[in-house]
Amino acid sequence: MPTASRTVTGYGSELPAHWPAGLLPPRLAGLAVETPFLACDLGIVQDRLAALRAALPGVGVHYAVKCNPSPEIVATLATAGAGFEVASLGELRILLDVGVPGDGVLYSNPVKPVRHIRDAAAAGVWRFAFDSENELRKIAANAPGAAVYVRLRVDDSLSRFPLGRKFGAEAHAARELMLLARVLGLEPYGVTFHVGSQCTAPAAWRSALAGAGTLMRRLRADGVSLRMVDVGGGLPARYVDPVPPIEDYGRVITTALDDVLPYRPETVVAEPGRYLVAESGVLVGSVIGREERAGEEWVYLDVGVYHGLMETQQMHSDWDYPLWTSRRRHAEEPRLPFTVAGPTCDSADTMFVATPLPAALGVEDLVMIGSAGAYTLSYASGFNGFPPPTPVFV
Amino acid sequence: MPTASRTVTGYGSELPAHWPAGLLPPRLAGLAVETPFLACDLGIVQDRLAALRAALPGVGVHYAVKCNPSPEIVATLATAGAGFEVASLGELRILLDVGVPGDGVLYSNPVKPVRHIRDAAAAGVWRFAFDSENELRKIAANAPGAAVYVRLRVDDSLSRFPLGRKFGAEAHAARELMLLARVLGLEPYGVTFHVGSQCTAPAAWRSALAGAGTLMRRLRADGVSLRMVDVGGGLPARYVDPVPPIEDYGRVITTALDDVLPYRPETVVAEPGRYLVAESGVLVGSVIGREERAGEEWVYLDVGVYHGLMETQQMHSDWDYPLWTSRRRHAEEPRLPFTVAGPTCDSADTMFVATPLPAALGVEDLVMIGSAGAYTLSYASGFNGFPPPTPVFV
Numbered sequence: 186m187p188t189a190s191r192t193v194t195g196y197g198s199e200l201p202a203h204w205p206a207g208l209l210p211p212r213l214a215g216l217a218v219e220t221p222f223l224a225c226d227l228g229i230v231q232d233r234l235a236a237l238r239a240a241l242p243g244v245g246v247h248y249a250v251k252c253n254p255s256p257e258i259v260a261t262l263a264t265a266g267a268g269f270e271v272a273s274l275g276e277l278r279i280l281l282d283v284g285v286p287g288d289g290v291l292y293s294n295p296v297k298p299v300r301h302i303r304d305a306a307a308a309g310v311w312r313f314a315f316d317s318e319n320e321l322r323k324i325a326a327n328a329p330g331a332a333v334y335v336r337l338r339v340d341d342s343l344s345r346f347p348l349g350r351k352f353g354a355e356a357h358a359a360r361e362l363m364l365l366a367r368v369l370g371l372e373p374y375g376v377t378f379h380v381g382s383q384c385t386a387p388a389a390w391r392s393a394l395a396g397a398g399t400l401m402r403r404l405r406a407d408g409v410s411l412r413m414v415d416v417g418g419g420l421p422a423r424y425v426d427p428v429p430p431i432e433d434y435g436r437v438i439t440t441a442l443d444d445v446l447p448y449r450p451e452t453v454v455a456e457p458g459r460y461l462v463a464e465s466g467v468l469v470g471s472v473i474g475r476e477e478r479a480g481e482e483w484v485y486l487d488v489g490v491y492h493g494l495m496e497t498q499q500m501h502s503d504w505d506y507p508l509w510t511s512r513r514r515h516a517e518e519p520r521l522p523f524t525v526a527g528p529t530c531d532s533a534d535t536m537f538v539a540t541p542l543p544a545a546l547g548v549e550d551l552v553m554i555g556s557a558g559a560y561t562l563s564y565a566s567g568f569n570g571f572p573p574p575t576p577v578f579v
Numbered sequence: 580m581p582t583a584s585r586t587v588t589g590y591g592s593e594l595p596a597h598w599p600a601g602l603l604p605p606r607l608a609g610l611a612v613e614t615p616f617l618a619c620d621l622g623i624v625q626d627r628l629a630a631l632r633a634a635l636p637g638v639g640v641h642y643a644v645k646c647n648p649s650p651e652i653v654a655t656l657a658t659a660g661a662g663f664e665v666a667s668l669g670e671l672r673i674l675l676d677v678g679v680p681g682d683g684v685l686y687s688n689p690v691k692p693v694r695h696i697r698d699a700a701a702a703g704v705w706r707f708a709f710d711s712e713n714e715l716r717k718i719a720a721n722a723p724g725a726a727v728y729v730r731l732r733v734d735d736s737l738s739r740f741p742l743g744r745k746f747g748a749e750a751h752a753a754r755e756l757m758l759l760a761r762v763l764g765l766e767p768y769g770v771t772f773h774v775g776s777q778c779t780a781p782a783a784w785r786s787a788l789a790g791a792g793t794l795m796r797r798l799r800a801d802g803v804s805l806r807m808v809d810v811g812g813g814l815p816a817r818y819v820d821p822v823p824p825i826e827d828y829g830r831v832i833t834t835a836l837d838d839v840l841p842y843r844p845e846t847v848v849a850e851p852g853r854y855l856v857a858e859s860g861v862l863v864g865s866v867i868g869r870e871e872r873a874g875e876e877w878v879y880l881d882v883g884v885y886h887g888l889m890e891t892q893q894m895h896s897d898w899d900y901p902l903w904t905s906r907r908r909h910a911e912e913p914r915l916p917f918t919v920a921g922p923t924c925d926s927a928d929t930m931f932v933a934t935p936l937p938a939a940l941g942v943e944d945l946v947m948i949g950s951a952g953a954y955t956l957s958y959a960s961g962f963n964g965f966p967p968p969t970p971v972f973v
Contacts, residue, residue, distance in 0.1 A: 350875070564960040
């Protein structure tokens with residue numbers, strides 16, 4: 186039920202002044218697609234991968250498929266030689282369908298359904314994360330001889346989306362578990378952690394790596410050498426406010442790998458998601474209603490919280506998506522603070538408040554939501570009969 | 580990626596002691612479906628419709644499709660002679676596909692995409708809600724001559740999900756708008772309101788109807804008689820704690836229709852969703868992990884917040900889904916407080932805390948989530964590669 190068929194032209198030139206040149210999606214101009222749609226520039230994904238590799242030499246990149254499981258994104262990264270990290274058998278199947286072999290895939294969800302372990306192992310996956318004895322026993326029974334990497338609980342308070350207590354073994358337990366892995370016929374292969382999503386403090390990796398280093402030293406005393414350190418995800422994308430450049434993260438992580446680990450394992454990997462794909466995407470919606478409600482200006486779009494903008498519900502007041510409109514060509518136009526809502530009858534379907542937008546914004550105008558390539562389509566639904574945005578790739 | 584194929588037998592007899600006999604889904608016993616699945620007993624939907632009609636004689640029932648748009652539910656209600664209320668052209672198409680004629684459908688979303696208005700009118704819909712001049716003009720231009728009903732803003736503070744400021748015209752504006760409707764060639768047809776979803780205070784309808792009555796009196800002085808009063812949605816379902824019986828709502832609404840309206844319009848309707856379908860559904864998941872985290876007991880299911888249990892994120896501490904397990908047959912088994920989480924890597928994917936469940940609960944056990952027929956499938960996604968529950972109807 187898209188609401189408008191429109192040629193989107195030239196909004197690249199209407200981007201906010203601070204929009205980094207590298208984030209401009211000029212190849213998205215000229216698309217004729219009904220709104221809502223999510224346009225992704227695959228060239229930006231390639232550029233991001235190259236930038237990450239330059240910043241983290243010797244570190245393997247395993248894309249976190251959950252962030253945006255579109256086959257086009259996956260194929261682009263696979264062609265560029267990236268590896269992958271999956272949270273489920275469902276994600277593994279997306280990879281297998283585009284020809285990614287299972288043996289390069291990390292299965293990093295610490296708690297896995299038994300059948301997913303078994304079927305993933307049958308598809309060639311040989312490395313599995315875990316953080317408990319129960320999980321170790323599930324892996325030993327369903328993927329005998331597999332290599333396992335323990336997920337350490339680390340301080341994630343510096344991230345926007347801390348991952349809390351749901352996952353992670355305490356340091357003292359991690360050593361015991363790795364020794365148990367050996368007893369169970371598994372290979373005690375590596376260590377991982379997650380500093381939390383959208384982490385704007387590179388130092389978080391240094392503390393987390395220090396914890397990994399402590400575990401490695403203890404295990405070496407037990408006669409166990411680890412072959413992998415996995416620094417997890419959390420590398421941020423730019424939304425409105427600047428985030429530290431990737432070089433800062435590269436410097437901190439590279440230095441910490443040398444400083445705080447007792448030895449350098451043969452494999453060091455990262456599991457970026459948001460950093461690689463968020464800024465490649467622009468979500469384009471149409472204004473379906475413009476109203477004044479109790480003295481406030483409201484616009485209603487044909488895309489909302491349940492159709493890709495779920496993360497607006499979790500954002501802090503100082504983190505928002507960049508917004509611009511098809512009226513931006515009138516640069517002198519006065520602006521007003523708007524509440525921006527989605528199309529459903531649900532009041533929770535309200536994405537932005539007090540957002541300055543052109544005063545004349547009206548029905549059929551377009552609203553562009555930048556940095557929308559990550560964690561949007563991956564949990565979009567068709568609530569209230571409004572379809573998720575159509576993905577478009579250039 | 581279902582995780583277990585299992586015959587679910589006899590959990591009907593394991594329901595909590597307070598479970599009302601009418602909510603037992605005995606016909607769901609014996610199903611062999613892979614988890615997660617959402618089993619709906621269509622007989623319960625029919626019973627609920629009958630109970631509502633008995634409680635509200637003379638009030639037409641228009642099911643709120645957004646609540647659960649499954650064609651099986653829609654067809655069951657259509658066969659029983661119910662009407663429908665839609666939030667979008669997408670929902671209207673679901674109705675048309677099962678043979679429901681457009682002319683019995685109310686289009687109650689107050690803010691609609693232009694194309695949805697036009698295509699709905701072409702499909703025979705002739706009654707549209709609105710709450711602003713802009714919307715009136717959209718309707719006049721795209722569904723000329725349509726009948727319009729104004730959505731009044733009312734006190735929704737007694738509901739679990741107040742709908743806030745997103746929708747609704749103030750009383751003084753409503754009269755002006757209805758007069759403008761006539762000027763624009765539309766029929767000023769009716770008045771509606773929404774007391775908020777899961778409203779446990781029947782008196783909320785009396786106050787809201789009093790507001791509608793005031794509008795009707797003012798409009799009568801302007802020479803306008805309304806043909807419809809629509810008392811909206813909000814009738815609650817039972818989750819864990821009891822809610823007032825439907826007869827209480829029937830009594831309050833029926834009395835108020837006589838007491839507070841200046842006249843009885845030819846058409847009085849209600850738009851129930853949750854009341855009709857919530858208790859018809861049981862969501863069945865499997866335990867995929869059992870862990871101790873920082874001294875707390877956790878179970879991880881193969882279904883979570885993003886696969887149907889979104890409302891757990893919005894529930895107050897005193898409203899929860901009823902839970903029971905395949906271990907309930909051991910009635911004497913000791914219990915422990917559990918945190919119950921979904922299968923994804925997202926820590927927000929945690930549904931219940933401090934929920935007493937059998938101490939021995941372990942991997943492959945089943946967990947049943949009752950009253951799961953409403954607002955579950957309608958915003959389920961496949962986040963992290965875990966599919967939404969399979970719908971099953973008996």
